[in-house]
Amino acid sequence: MLPSFAYVRPTTLKAAVAALAAPGTRAHAGGTDLLGCLRDRVFPADTLVSLAGLPELVGVTPTAEGGLRLGAMTTVATVAGHPDIAARYRALAEAAAAVASPQLRNQGTLGGNLCQRPRCWYFRGDFHCARKGGGKCFAVDGENRYHCVFGGETCFIVHPSDTAPALVALDALVRLAGAGGSRVVPLEKFFVPPSADFTRETVLEPGEVLTEVVVPAPPAGARSTYRKVRARGAWDFALAGAAVSLGIEGGRVKHARVVLSGAAPIPWRVPAAEQALIGHRLDGATIARAADAAVAGAEPLADNAYKVPLLRCAVEEALTALNS
Amino acid sequence: MARKPRDNEHTCPHGVSRRGFLGSLGAGAVAAATLGRPGETAPPEVADAVEPSKVTLLVNGRRHRLLVEPRWTLLHVLRERLGLTGSKPGCERGECGACTVLIDGVPRYACLTLALEAEGHEVTTIEGLMRGEELGPTQQAFAAEDAFQCGYCTPGQIMAAEGLLRAKPAPTVAEIRLGMSGNLCRCGAYPHIVKAVRRAAEARKGGGR
Numbered sequence A: 001m002l003p004s005f006a007y008v009r010p011t012t013l014k015a016a017v018a019a020l021a022a023p024g025t026r027a028h029a030g031g032t033d034l035l036g037c038l039r040d041r042v043f044p045a046d047t048l049v050s051l052a053g054l055p056e057l058v059g060v061t062p063t064a065e066g067g068l069r070l071g072a073m074t075t076v077a078t079v080a081g082h083p084d085i086a087a088r089y090r091a092l093a094e095a096a097a098a099v100a101s102p103q104l105r106n107q108g109t110l111g112g113n114l115c116q117r118p119r120c121w122y123f124r125g126d127f128h129c130a131r132k133g134g135g136k137c138f139a140v141d142g143e144n145r146y147h148c149v150f151g152g153e154t155c156f157i158v159h160p161s162d163t164a165p166a167l168v169a170l171d172a173l174v175r176l177a178g179a180g181g182s183r184v185v186p187l188e189k190f191f192v193p194p195s196a197d198f199t200r201e202t203v204l205e206p207g208e209v210l211t212e213v214v215v216p217a218p219p220a221g222a223r224s225t226y227r228k229v230r231a232r233g234a235w236d237f238a239l240a241g242a243a244v245s246l247g248i249e250g251g252r253v254k255h256a257r258v259v260l261s262g263a264a265p266i267p268w269r270v271p272a273a274e275q276a277l278i279g280h281r282l283d284g285a286t287i288a289r290a291a292d293a294a295v296a297g298a299e300p301l302a303d304n305a306y307k308v309p310l311l312r313c314a315v316e317e318a319l320t321a322l323n324s
Numbered sequence B: 001m002a003r004k005p006r007d008n009e010h011t012c013p014h015g016v017s018r019r020g021f022l023g024s025l026g027a028g029a030v031a032a033a034t035l036g037r038p039g040e041t042a043p044p045e046v047a048d049a050v051e052p053s054k055v056t057l058l059v060n061g062r063r064h065r066l067l068v069e070p071r072w073t074l075l076h077v078l079r080e081r082l083g084l085t086g087s088k089p090g091c092e093r094g095e096c097g098a099c100t101v102l103i104d105g106v107p108r109y110a111c112l113t114l115a116l117e118a119e120g121h122e123v124t125t126i127e128g129l130m131r132g133e134e135l136g137p138t139q140q141a142f143a144a145e146d147a148f149q150c151g152y153c154t155p156g157q158i159m160a161a162e163g164l165l166r167a168k169p170a171p172t173v174a175e176i177r178l179g180m181s182g183n184l185c186r187c188g189a190y191p192h193i194v195k196a197v198r199r200a201a202e203a204r205k206g207g208g209r
């Protein structure tokens, strides 16, 4: 049985924002991550504020600038199956299709996918770890085969989302609505690394609702893909993965984004790999250089050194897939 | 002379008894069921933690007016309040699929759906796939292919298959595997499950929903 909580389902965004400003409240989107956290007592909630009464947060629509606006309450399944997304933002369609299981994609939302809490077994388990306000990260000296190889410092989670690395590679923006209006943040800046604050994963303030994700018009000669490696064929979180978005003109890479998943506490953009691509033809040698650059400086823990070649290969495979 | 079936004896032309399905329908379901009236007052927006709140759920075509606690999952309400025990609790964390039901025709996990969130949506459980006294085509296919051993995962498997086939009436084997990937079977009946879904697709071509 879940712990007790109150439940409200506001029918205006203003009312939802007002409800979420109260302490002890949590937004409920699809509930697939939230209810698991509540059941396992990862954090408490006095009141759940359901976003299901806000139909304006659902749907995929073109923007005036040639991009797409994706409402935060759009299901992951809709994102995975949307023809415009498949045609123009392939990395996102592939990432959404690789999320969890069919049932969870039917229920989980894009906003919830970006705001979901980490899957670290210490965080989810009975450990008062750093992220929960305790003094230490138990993964450093503990069981750490699924933990990060970049950006750990004080907490060694990996960011669990598949859509996040794809959307960062596509230069997505997110709109956050609060009491005083809304602000737009590049998705890359939405995620908070442990070095800045190890008790939160996003810049969302209490009372703020993620209302939409906007992907800008793709660059000239755009192609993108997401490669996810998991321990089994069916649903599982990424052991390693790579979202790559390129713009190729006149046979040369003009625009590049390389973002790793399963690698770091946030979707891990690797500018060095992007630099290794820009200005070059996308041939085997360039791809190998970029893949090497993508994992240079990795700092594996005792049990997760296997991730480094896995991440390198994910980048290599993603780039090779874009080379045809 | 052929013996006439007695009134209280259910026969099924496909050789599968529906005893188990009837047995799972508790008296609560009958007591709680009311006929839906159009224009019923809108549900309250706020539900207190202690005070149960009123909710109207549409399950297998019947409207049920219930008092639920906000923390009750749809799975809990189906089983413990409506007596629809076909949907099974397994992990209760979205990992096994035993609780799979259709919500607006699409497979979802009832263990991760609050009952209050199911309001205004059409819920279909394994009991709702019956065609009167007979098993529906997807249920028949699972029985015919022996697509289970202990049977615990089976209602969830069938609901996942039903949802898959409603969206994709003629799936390839790869699409079946993908569509069924949110349902675990501890007994490892997977090869038979895939066969059953193929058989169900065939059966539904002629007269299936």
Ligand SMILES: Cc1cc2nc3c(=O)[nH]c(=O)nc-3n(C[C@@H](O)[C@@H](O)[C@H](O)COP(=O)(O)OP(=O)(O)OC[C@H]3O[C@@H](n4cnc5c(N)ncnc54)[C@H](O)[C@@H]3O)c2cc1C
Binding pocket: A026, A027, A028, A029, A030, A031, A032, A033, A034, A035, A036, A051, A072, A073, A076, A098, A099, A100, A101, A104, A107, A108, A109, A110, A111, A112, A113, A114, A115, A116, A117, A160, A161, A162, A163, A204, A208, A209, A210, A211, A235, A236, A237, A238, B093, B094, B095
């Ligand atoms: C078994 C299992 C396997 C999974 N596998 C994967 C996987 O492979 N890849 C993957 O990416 N994910 C996976 N997930 C995570 C899955 O829960 C998410 O992918 C899903 O999209 C979350 O969306 P939701 O709408 O259900 O979020 P919810 O559970 O409703 O919310 C998640 C969190 O975000 C907050 N939140 C939600 N929406 C908003 C909003 N609009 N504004 C502000 N805050 C918000 C909530 O308060 C909550 O803290 C898995 C989950 C399970 C249970």
Ligand code: FES
Binding pocket: B088, B089, B090, B091, B092, B093, B094, B095, B096, B097, B098, B099, B100, B109, B110, B111, B112
């Ligand atoms: S009981 Fe719902 S998925 Fe396992």
Ligand code: FES
Binding pocket: B147, B148, B149, B150, B151, B152, B153, B154, B184, B185, B186, B187, B188, B189
């Ligand atoms: S038949 Fe036993 S778990 Fe599937």
